[in-house]
Amino acid sequence: MGNKKTFKMTGFVLLLISFITLAACGSNQETVTYKLEEGANSIEVTLVTKDEEIVEQSSMSKTSYESIRGIETKEDAEALIIPTAEPLQGIDGLEYNLDFQDNHFIETIKIDFSTVDTSELSGLNELLENEEGNLNLEDAIESLEEQGFKKIEE
Secondary structure, eight states: OHHHHHHHHHHHHHHHHHHHHHHHHHTTEEEEEEEEEETTEEEEEEEEEETTEEEEEEEEEEEEGGGSTTOOSHHHHHHHHHHHHGGGTTOTTEEEEEEEOSSEEEEEEEEETTTOOGGGSTTHHHHHBOTTSSBBHHHHHHHHHHTTOEEEOO
16 A cells, blocks of 8 residues: 555656646746956856746856955955945845955845846846836847857856
8 A cells, every 4th residue: 555655646746847847848948147257357147038038137246356446455345345235135036145255255146037126226227128128138148248248058
């Protein structure tokens, strides 16, 4: 009797996995990643789209202190950068983190466009929205490539 229950449970789990896989295939979701490197600094941007519209964006940037005028130490960087990051805290749909190391800092940002109110993100609307008012992958890629970003093949 125990084997029959295990077999049914295994079948149910496999069926559930099949439905999830089919749903994911039908969603027409795509992920693209672009990277820009200049000396000791780098930025990596990942865009997740559904039907060519951006639904999520994440970025990770590594910036050396020596590349910022007037910054020589970790403490200098914290004093300059932390106050500018405070307005980004507590916004629904936005995860923002800073990690200060000895000679550089790492900034990570993740935006869930299904949740975030883009009007709370100054400058973002102008960068990513097109005439139709959506966050279009083609326009975002064009902007990244114009800035020198290169696509990372997965």
